[in-house]
Amino acid sequence: MSEDENENKHEIENKHEIENKSKSESKSEDTGEGEPHRLRRELPAEVAPEAADDADAPAGTKDPSLTGRQRLAKGLWPPRISRAQLIVAVLLFVLGLGLAIQVRSNSDSSALRGARQEDLVRILDELDDRTQRLGDEKQRLEGQRTELENSSDQAEEARKQTVERERQLGILAGTVAAQGPGITLTVSDRKGAVQADMLLDAIQELRAAGAEAIQVNDVRVVADTYLTDASGGGVSVDRHKISQPYVFKVIGKPQDLEPALNIPGGVVQTLEKEQATVTVARAQKIVVDALRPAKRPDYARSSSQ
């Protein structure tokens, strides 16, 4: 006898039950009392013993008058050590063991433990693909990083050069202070005989001798500096009126600048002819700190852009 046969039997019983039910239903229809009768029919505790016969399982070693629920309760309590109980306990122990092991190994981090070989191969392939993809990506990103580092280095270099260039141009344009070796040319003109063109000659001579930054009194001399005779004596440089003594601070090579001023028939002699007192002093450190604002040209634009 196997479990399946048992089930077959049960199915037959079920059929019986259904037939009985339908019979009882037809009966209840006959008698006219519907629900109460059927309810009584389905509550086996209240039915008569002969009705219980076809209601529940008749076969088996146990008392056929018991319902399934009663049998369950009887089996559960009080605990009896019988052969059947022990065998079932052993088998259920095995089941519980297998269940627990399986659940544990499934919830383990190593979900691969119970995996089939083909699945493992597939997973391994996927992992290999993934590794390769990630390796490629890493290489690409590293290349990008190197590129960016290089370009940032280049940008830094370019920035440095730009700053350096700006400084140089700032000295030329007079927007930054400058210092270095040079000379100081002082022209004292108590009689007011020195004209703007004489000072301009001096500036031109200094430029020709390689002066890099020039300041007259408090005015920086740059490319577009102009000098005019001021009304009421004195000279105005770029609309700033300056008066004597005129002090030229010049940065450049002193060995070139001084002889350039002192050549016969040159600036110094011309000025002295006007009875001005001219002194030229070399210095290792001349500070040209008169500034002028940076001016943005209105029309001219760099053609290199």
Added chain:
Amino acid sequence: MIAVLGLVVGVVVGLFVRPEVPAVVEPYLPIAVVAALDAVFGGLRAMLDGIFDDKVFVVSFLSNVVVAALIVFLGDKLGVGAQLSTGVVVVLGIRIFSNAAAIRRHVFRA
């Protein structure tokens, strides 16, 4: 009662002792567990029906487990292991549901 105790003890032992399962048996364990569950539900139903027989239970339990494992083993050898184990689980699941329905009818009368 002793049977229920056996189940509880089995689960506890499996959880705390952590016995090592041989690698050969491992792929068949889940299917075997499902098959055993089916046998247990069948046995419970038979008990409620009053036709429970321990010999039948033992034989059905063991044969269920062995046949289920065998089917999966065969499926693995044929290269349809995954599909076949799915099929076995479906069939056993249907049986468990029908048994559970019968048990429910007995216990709750509904």
